[in-house]
Amino acid sequence: MRAHLPLRLTRSAAFAAVSVTLSALAHALAGGTAPGPATPALALAGVFALGLLLSGRERSPAVITLALAATQAALHNAFAYDSVPAAPSPLTDPEHGLGQNAGMLLSHVVATLLTGWWLARGEHVVWSLLHRLARRLLPLPPPARVPEVRQAAFFTSRRVPVSPAVTLTVSRRGPPLPA
Template sequence: MRAQLPLRLTRSAAFAAVGVGLAALAHTMAGGAAPTPGFFCLSLAAVMALGTILSGRERTPATINTVLIATQLALHTAFGYDSGPAVLSPLTDPEHGLGQNTGMLLTHLIATLLTGWWLARGEGALWSLLRRLGRRLVLLLVCTAPARVRQAAFFTSRRVPVCPAVTLTVSRRGPPLPA
């Protein structure tokens, strides 16, 4: 089953919103700079374009996670170039022994695994629902299809004038009357 454009756009919008939103949240929570609103919107548009290209049919969880990992790495790099105020978080605090890159890597990896699991479950549920609806619609169309009505042949006849002598005669056809 192939997805039409409205379904593709809906699926790619969900993928982009979840992926970019969690990437920005994980990047900020790990001590990175928060992306500016303009850069966030640009990232959202880029990921949505990628999602629209890839959302033509049902994707496996492995494909979804692979694309998410690549997206998270690209967004991590892009958010690193975008300027904004950095926040010190518990994951990147020097006292805990995690450096900024390790903390960000772990945060992005956790976000990717959670997002991938969530999106793969949603993808499976959506396609299962579409297959069930498709079967029911096919059955409904087969059951409610109008039966082909055969029409009787249409004949025209001329009215023949009846002779008055024939109208006065009594027809006694049939079985004999009981005596």
């Protein structure tokens, strides 16, 4: 089943909003910096375009997670170039033992896996609902045409005249009647 434009736009918007929001949040928590307002807006448009390309049909959880991993990597790079300082987080504090790179990688991996699972479940629910609705709303196809059965040729034979003595005889089949 193929998705039409309204469904594709809705799915792409959900994919973009979840990806960019979660990536910006994970980036800010792990790196201690938040991106400026222009970068998430441009990232949202780019991820929306990617989602629009991928939303033509149902996708497996593996494809969704791979697309999210690529999106997370691109968003990390975009957010790293344009960052505004934010409050320090426990993940970047050197006293806790997690450096910025490990915390950043961990945050993006967790964001990717959670988002991938969430979007894959939503994808499954949407497509199962659409398949059920299609079965109920679309008319049944006409029954398959039954092939005609050709009968064997019927041969007539010459009628032999039967004598009246034979026609008046009673014929009883079976064992003789008790006396």
